[in-house]
Amino acid sequence: MATIKARKSQNSGNQNSDKRRTKGSPKFKVFVFFLILALISGGIGAALAFFMSSKPFQQRALNSAEAGTFNSDIASATLGLPALTRPVNVLVLGTIVLSSDLPGAADLPKPEYLAQTSSSLDGQSDAMILVHLDPVTQKVTALSIPRDSRVEIPGYGVQKINAANYVGGAVLSAKTVSKLAGDVTIDRYVRVNVEGFGQLIDALGGIEIYVPKRMKYQDDSQHLYINLNQGQQLLDGTKAIQYMRYRHDELGDIGRVQRQQAFFRALIAQKLKLETITRIPDILTVIKQNLDTNMSVQELLAIAAFVSKVDRKDTKLMMVPGRFSTPSEYPLSYWIVDDHKLARLMQEHFNVTYSNPELAKDDQQEFSPPNLRVAVQDTTYYPDRIKVATKALIRAGYAQTFADSERPPVILEKTQIIAQDGNLNSAEQVRNALGVGEVVLESTGVLDSDVTVRLGKDWLDVSKRILKAEEVKPK
Structure with missing residues (x-):
């Protein structure tokens, strides 16, 4: 394993290096809901028959110290049917690793050296979402965390938050997000890579969505070719990847976050249907190859049963409030988090009590x-x-x-x-x-x-x- 110094160097190098690493990299913020779709009511029996181990999607067992980062007992079986027993927070990480970042990449022939996505889960988490599932209010709240958010990563100093998974995996990512969001409790994690994203969209039968503008971009170094026309259309796996990766407009990564929220709305409207059940085997196969989570089968089924009953209007999509940094502030481009607005948001939607009295001040004047x-x-x-x-x-x-x-x-x-x-x-x-x-x-x-x-x-x-x-x- 590389030294801390080497890790930090790879994640917070000069500005040009940062741009090469992140340019065009995807953020698939809706993957947790793809997971849930695979286990919709009616597919429960198929899921149980397909997976017999208690945690079939976990790629590596956590030691006792790592497991202590997360809570236990989020679901139980009532009359044989799994159900959530309390509000649950799930951290979703969408990772990307380029082949040019892998050991020995420089020794490969040029065609193989050109950056391509790898199936590894140990890269930077270019997608980060904290999902709150509340069986009491029957609501789902998803908080998108911009990958460029400037935060303190425990043990590694101030960096972009997407470096947490690279230097410390899901456990360090959970600790970093918890610290950022007022010591919010993280109950479970889900890590996914982008390798199977297109396969999963194809398994779902595609997604119909309105492409808001002409999207055209080419980057030979990453084999990234985006060519989408404006208008209403059915996106297959390849086109959906293009839609999700496009970030070359005035808002950059934040504009992509907004488009992905629109993508999620379309997904919920179209895919929470009985027709999805017939696709369960294909969906499960794709997920098995591209996912890592510490959820058990019972917990997955409990979440699936809960989400399938939530009304669209009770699904909230938010983003960590903040602003773009200016060139005079830092050599790299950051998303500067508005701590006060985030604290209020966490209290209102995630049941987090203010720990800083200054952040707990009355918002009446500010929002008059x-x-x-x-x-x-x-x-x-x-x-x-x-x-x-x-x-x-x-x-x-x-x-x-x-x-x-x-x-x-x-x-x-x-x-x-x-x-x-x-x-x-x-x-x-x-x-x-x-x-x-x-x-x-x-x-x-x-x-x-x-x-x-x-x-x-x-x-x-x-x-x-x-x-x-x-x-x-x-x-």
């Missing part, structure tokens, strides 16, 4: 209408309607409301009020001020906003009434 940044987007192709909405919110006290020029590609029937930073109360207040719409908890809105409003067809009638009232108002 005058201080809230509200972005308004239009999906209806009526330019004057966005002006009406912006003015209406400003009149309601939201002084920092602004119109965003980006037009979402799909016309919405119902207006969406997106709680960009996870603050549901603020989003509800904005919805009440508009009088229409539904609140959505995810991070697919305007990055520089607390709440993003996407105007749908239901806003047209409301805006007509407002315009008519203004016409008859005495001068």
Whole structure:
């Protein structure tokens, strides 16, 4: 095993080296839900027949000290059916290892030396999600952690969080995430590599999704070729990989996180169906080859049974709040975590109590209408309607409301009020001020906003009434 110094050198070298390592690397943040899909109700018998060991997906047994990082007893069998016994936090790590990073790579002939993905699970975790499963509230909450988040990795100093798996595996990753997120308890981990991602999408029959823009990129050094047209389409395994790996726009990795949340929404809508049951054998085969987890069969089945019953509206998708670093701050590009917003988010959605009194301060002033940044987007192709909405919110006290020029590609029937930073109360207040719409908890809105409003067809009638009232108002 390489020395600590060598590990750190590989993970925090100069800026050019960092770009070569991470350029175009995939982050498959929805893999945990692919795992769950493989064990949907109706496939339980097939799963039990297929795997007989208690932890069939674990690649390496943990020693007693490592096992102590995680809690025990998250599920039990009631009348023979596994079920979660309490709220559970699962850390999902999507790893990637390039063949050019493997020992002896420089000695290989050039075609083999060119970077390709390896089936190893010991690389950097370019996907990190903390998933909260709550059988009491019947909700699923997924918190995406940007791979470039600048954090303290226990024993290795300040680095990008994706280095934790490379230097210390799932155990160190769990300790790092726990420390970042207010000492949140991590109950289980799931590590997956990208080797079988395309196979899994094919096993699921593909995913239908709207590709929001023309995606074209080529990197011969990594054998990465992306060529997707804009529009609604069925993505097979190869095209899904291209969609998930694309990050060459103004938001870079954060834009990719947002697209992957949209991918997950499409997955939930399409694949939690009875037709998936017939694909169980193929799905299990792919998962077996590309996954490592300390969950037992009973726990996997308990999670599968729970998720299959959760309503789509009770699935929350969030991202660790923060900002991009500036070139004057650090030689490398980082995601600088907003500790205060993260602490509030963890308390509201993960039942984590504030440990720092400063972070527990009252948010009433910060999230009052005058201080809230509200972005308004239009999906209806009526330019004057966005002006009406912006003015209406400003009149309601939201002084920092602004119109965003980006037009979402799909016309919405119902207006969406997106709680960009996870603050549901603020989003509800904005919805009440508009009088229409539904609140959505995810991070697919305007990055520089607390709440993003996407105007749908239901806003047209409301805006007509407002315009008519203004016409008859005495001068």
